[in-house]
Amino acid sequence: MIQIRDEIAADVPAREALLDRCLGERRTAKSSERLREGRLPARGLALTAERDGEVVGSVRLWHVEAGGVRALMLGPLAVKPELQGEGVGKALMREALWRAACRGHGAVILVGDAPYYARFGFDAGLTRDLAMPGPVERERFLAIELRDGALDGARGVLAAAGETVTDTFAPAGQVAQAA
Template sequence: MQQAAILLAEEAADDWWEVEALYDLCFAPGRTALSSYRLREGVAPIAPLCLTARDQDGILAGAVRNWPVRIGAETAVLLGPIAVHPTRQGEGIAAFLMWRCLERAKTAGWPRIMLVGDAPYYSRFGFEKLENIAMPPPTNPDRVLGIALVEGAWDGITGEVTSMRD
């Protein structure tokens, strides 16, 4: 992918509905019923980690949002959703967004990131299956993945993932 052709920016308030439309296009209509959405309700996303990717004409090609969550007394970033417009898939935009999220989170001092996804895809970014971390049901435990941005950041962390509003 020619990264010069994609302009990365922090999501602005005016981008909200356009990003929501992209998520509606890319995911099943019932996406907001997923357990990860219950963790996001009533909680502000982590603004510096919510990114848009636009082409040189300003057309939205992809987006990612990130949210704070708790596991016991510890906090983590819950990455996602991440989406790329169907006409732009296969160009490396999702990977571009992912790498920038990881860089920005580390720079901001977040020690760990988790997500719900396919291990074969996300392992290339360093994500591994999290043992002893439980997302709200009906999440498949094999899809709960994490990455330590600081050495040992997941060591000793166990329990249920809960919302920051609780």
């Protein structure tokens, strides 16, 4: 049985190994990484999928803003290759979106496979006035509004927001990204 829970510090080495395995060594060269560097994930939105004490999936959401409009950036989402296709990623996505909505967040943006994320309501049309801080394939630059109109007025290049790793106070449940 898969349990989805808050990420804890002890998950970091297994999460990093999972991300390397699923996304490759060049994962840190992606434009999305520029928005995560030196930042903490949004409170309560760093999730781990666990089975029999093993980390088998991970997703995190990060604070971003554009044109004075705040949103969350999702990523990366990763599932142990042997379990892909068994609904672990779907469960992580649903939990992450539900938690984000419950915490009052209005929108989630990501770069990913459009057919996969469309099933959750993500659409490239919502990012037409936005840009990443580096190269991105437009058809993979997607968003979902958790609250109607949440991205109204969002324009320009996404910028990182939220707490930094070097902040002296990291709220309970927050885990710094491994170096």
